[in-house]
Structure formats: C-alpha cells, structure tokens
Amino acid sequence: MTTPSADVVVSQEKFDEMVKELEHLKTTRRTEIAESLEYARSLGDLSENAEYQEARDLQAATEERIKKLEELVKHTKILTDGKKKSEISFGSKVSIKKEGDAEVHEYSIVGSEEADMRVKKLSHVSPLGAALMGKKKGDVFSFETPSGKQTYTIEKVS
Numbered sequence: 001m002t003t004p005s006a007d008v009v010v011s012q013e014k015f016d017e018m019v020k021e022l023e024h025l026k027t028t029r030r031t032e033i034a035e036s037l038e039y040a041r042s043l044g045d046l047s048e049n050a051e052y053q054e055a056r057d058l059q060a061a062t063e064e065r066i067k068k069l070e071e072l073v074k075h076t077k078i079l080t081d082g083k084k085k086s087e088i089s090f091g092s093k094v095s096i097k098k099e100g101d102a103e104v105h106e107y108s109i110v111g112s113e114e115a116d117m118r119v120k121k122l123s124h125v126s127p128l129g130a131a132l133m134g135k136k137k138g139d140v141f142s143f144e145t146p147s148g149k150q151t152y153t154i155e156k157v158s
Contacts (some may be wrong), residue, residue: 008112009090009124010114011114013115018073019073022070033091037059090124092157095157097155104155105128107119137156137157
C-alpha cells in the first residue's frame with residue numbers, strides 16, 4: 001500500500017468521521033466477521049462453503065479499509081481556517097456563475113478525501129477547485145474541461 005501524499009487535507013469533521021469509522025471497524029466489525037467465520041467453519045467442508053468464502057472476502061476487505069484509514073489518519077492534515085474570508089481557500093463556500101448562464105452554482109472547497117459533488121463539496125485539486133483557489137469575489141476565471149474551455153465569474157465567497 002502506498003502512503004498518502006502530504007497534501008491530504010480534510011476538515012475536522014471529516015477527520016473525526018474517519019477516526020470513528022476506524023474504531024468501528026477495529027472493534028465491532030472485526031468481532032462480527034470473526035463470529036461469521038466461526039459459524040461458517042461449523043458448517044463443515046470449507047472448500048465448498050460459500051458462507052466461509054464470503055466471510056473471508058469480507059474480512060480481507062475490512063482489513064484493507066483499516067490499513068487505508070490508519071494511513072490516512074496518520075498522514076492527514078486537518079483544515080484550519082487561517083485565510084482571509086475574501087480569498088478562496090480550503091473551507092470556503094463559493095458561488096459561481098458560468099459565462100452565458102443565469103444559474104448560480106454553490107460549492108464548498110474541501111480536500112480530495114471528502115469531495116462529493118452530490119452534496120456540492122468540491123476538491124481543491126479538481127480542475128474547477130484548483131482554478132478557484134486564491135480567487136476573490138468578482139474575479140473571472142477559465143479552466144479546461146474535456147468539452148473545452150469554461151469561463152466563470154465568482155459571485156460570492158464566504
């Protein structure tokens with residue numbers, strides 16, 4: 001497994017969530033899997049035992065997730081709100097409008113581990129996120145997308 005790069009940045013909320021998940025996996029989930037394995041073993045012949053194989057696969061996936069979370073927790077920087085509110089940085093909430101479009105889009109700038117476009121959380125390393133970093137209200141900026149160059153205006157920064 002590779003060590004995460006030093007630029008894994010998350011909010012305190014996301015960090016706490018990762019620590020909580022890690023604790024759950026190491027305690028409750030491991031116990032549940034051990035019980036499933038014990039039950040599956042009691043069924044007899046392990047070579048043709050689907051429950052046993054499924055429990056082993058689940059165990060492997062869980063251990064892999066535990067390793068990943070341990071590395072993330074160890075190497076993650078927690079977002080601090082040290083920048084000016086007028087300049088876009090980690091934790092900023094921004095409203096932008098695409099050139100020629102009336103609709104305003106709102107995003108929160110977050111680290112790549114917690115990015116989720118379904119809830120308008122935009123990674124600082126995504127093309128749009130990277131283009132926004134350091135900009136201010138009223139700035140016009142462009143960035144390249146697979147469908148060509150896109151131009152936006154920053155309507156609000158908070």
